[in-house]
Amino acid sequence: MEGGLRERLLLVGLNHRTAPVEVRERFALEKKGTHPLDILRQELPQASEAYFLSTCNRVEFLLVTEEVEETLAGLKDLLARETGLSRAQFEPHLYVLRDMEAVRHLFRVAAGLDSMVLGEPQILGQVKEAYREAARRRTTGPILNRLLHRTFSVAKRVRTETGIGSYAVSVSYAAVELAKKIFGSLRGKKALLVGAGEMAELAAQHLLSAGVEKMLVANRTFSRAVELAERFRGEAYSLEELPECLLEADIVISSTGAPGYVITRETVKPLLRKRRLRPLFLIDIAVPRDIEPAVNELENVYVFDIDDLKQVVEENLGRRRKEARRADRIIEEEVLKFERWLRELEVYPTIKALREKAEEIRRREMARTLPRLRNLSPEDQEALEVMTEAIVNKLLHAPILYLKMGYHRMGREAITTVRRVFDLDGDLENLSPEWREILSAGASEKD
Numbered sequence: 001m002e003g004g005l006r007e008r009l010l011l012v013g014l015n016h017r018t019a020p021v022e023v024r025e026r027f028a029l030e031k032k033g034t035h036p037l038d039i040l041r042q043e044l045p046q047a048s049e050a051y052f053l054s055t056c057n058r059v060e061f062l063l064v065t066e067e068v069e070e071t072l073a074g075l076k077d078l079l080a081r082e083t084g085l086s087r088a089q090f091e092p093h094l095y096v097l098r099d100m101e102a103v104r105h106l107f108r109v110a111a112g113l114d115s116m117v118l119g120e121p122q123i124l125g126q127v128k129e130a131y132r133e134a135a136r137r138r139t140t141g142p143i144l145n146r147l148l149h150r151t152f153s154v155a156k157r158v159r160t161e162t163g164i165g166s167y168a169v170s171v172s173y174a175a176v177e178l179a180k181k182i183f184g185s186l187r188g189k190k191a192l193l194v195g196a197g198e199m200a201e202l203a204a205q206h207l208l209s210a211g212v213e214k215m216l217v218a219n220r221t222f223s224r225a226v227e228l229a230e231r232f233r234g235e236a237y238s239l240e241e242l243p244e245c246l247l248e249a250d251i252v253i254s255s256t257g258a259p260g261y262v263i264t265r266e267t268v269k270p271l272l273r274k275r276r277l278r279p280l281f282l283i284d285i286a287v288p289r290d291i292e293p294a295v296n297e298l299e300n301v302y303v304f305d306i307d308d309l310k311q312v313v314e315e316n317l318g319r320r321r322k323e324a325r326r327a328d329r330i331i332e333e334e335v336l337k338f339e340r341w342l343r344e345l346e347v348y349p350t351i352k353a354l355r356e357k358a359e360e361i362r363r364r365e366m367a368r369t370l371p372r373l374r375n376l377s378p379e380d381q382e383a384l385e386v387m388t389e390a391i392v393n394k395l396l397h398a399p400i401l402y403l404k405m406g407y408h409r410m411g412r413e414a415i416t417t418v419r420r421v422f423d424l425d426g427d428l429e430n431l432s433p434e435w436r437e438i439l440s441a442g443a444s445e446k447d
Helices: 021-027 037-041 069-085 086-094 100-110 123-134 142-160 171-185 199-209 222-231 239-248 295-296 306-344 347-374 378-410 412-421 433-446
Strands: 010-015 047-054 060-067 095-098 190-194 216-221 235-238 249-252 280-284 299-306
Touching: 010 021, 010 069, 010 100, 010 412, 021 060, 021 069, 037 060, 037 069, 047 123, 047 142, 060 069, 060 100, 060 142, 060 347, 095 100, 100 123, 100 142, 100 306, 123 142, 142 306, 142 378, 171 199, 171 222, 171 249, 171 280, 171 299, 171 306, 190 199, 199 216, 199 222, 199 249, 216 222, 216 239, 216 299, 222 235, 235 239, 295 299, 295 306, 299 306, 306 378, 347 412, 378 412
Parallel strands: 190 216, 190 249, 216 235, 249 280, 280 299
Antiparallel strands: 010 060, 010 095, 047 060
C-alpha cells in the first residue's frame, strides 16, 4: 500500500464462479476437525489477524500481515496439506486480493453483489457469524474489527438506499409476488400446494411469510403430504381429494412430476358456482405442466405457468442489476473512507510518542520546580498541574493537526518532519558534545 503502511490486507478465496463443487467441498475445512483459524494461528504467525468465511458457494481467508508474499505462500502450503490437493490443482481457482481490493470484495460479498442470486440477504448473516467465530477465537484485532463492523454498516446502507433485494428472483418467490398482485394482500387467504417437492416447500415458506392463513398440501404420496403439512401447520390431502381442496383454496401452486394435467378445465369449472366466483389464482411451476391452459379461460380464474414466472424473474434480475450499479457507487465511497482510516493508523504512534514526550518534560519540570515553591497548598499544586497540562495540549494541537492533515497530502514525509522537529527518535540526544556545542553556537548567532 502506498504511503509506507506496514500492515497489509490479504484476501484469498474461491467461489461458485471460480471453482467447481468438487474443489469447493475439499475446502470445507471447518468440518475436518481443527478449526482453520486455530491452524492459522499456530502455523502462520506472520498473520497478526485472521477471519475465515465458509459457505456452500465460497471459502475465503482474510488476513492482516506485514509479510504478504510469505504469508500467501504459507497459506497455500497449508491449504495443500489440509485439502489433500496439490497447489497445481487448486491455485487456478483461487482469487488473491490485496488491500483496498480485498476491502471492496468484502463489502460486495456482504451486500449480496457477489452471490449466485444477486442481492440475496442470507450471506450477510453468514459473514456476521464468521466474524463472531473469529472474535471468539481471538484472531481479530483493531484492523479487522473495524473493517468487519464497517462491512455490516455498508451492507445495511446498500439495503436501505437501493432496491437490490426488492425484486423476486426465484421462481417460488415470483409466484408469491404474482399472487400478491392479484389479491393485493395474502392475509387471511388459503393456499394449496399440489405436490410436496423442494419447489413446493420454498413456495410454502414464502406464502407463510406473506401472511397466508391456512396451508393445504395435496400429494400423490400421502405420507409426504403429511410431513410437509406438519412442518407448516397445514392439512394434508391425497390427489383424489383435489376438488375439495380447490373449492377451499384461494391460491394454488402446483409442482408435481405427473406426465399429464393434474388440474383440468373439467375439474375446476363445476366448482366456480360453489365458490361464488371467488377469485382462484393458479401457478403452475411444473415441467411438463400440471394445469390445463384452458383453465385460464374460466371467469375469475388466473393461471400462470413457469414461462410467465421466468419472465418476471428476468425482468426483476434486470432491475436488481440496475440497483447493483447504485450499490457499487456506495461501496466505492465506503472503500475510500476505510482507506483513509487505515492510512491514519500510521499517524497514531507518532501522536502518542509526541504526547508522551511532552508529558515527560512537563512532569520533569514540575518535579524540579515545585520544591522551590514553598507554602503551596494542595489546591495551588493542582492548579499548576491543570495549567501546565493545558499549555502542553495547546502547544501540541498544531503539530497533531499538521500530522493528520499533512499525512493525506505528503504521506510519511509529514510523520518524518514531526519526528525530527520534536526529536521523537532521540537522534539529537545521541549527538556528541562537540556537535551539541556547534549547534548551540549556531543557534545563538542566529538569535
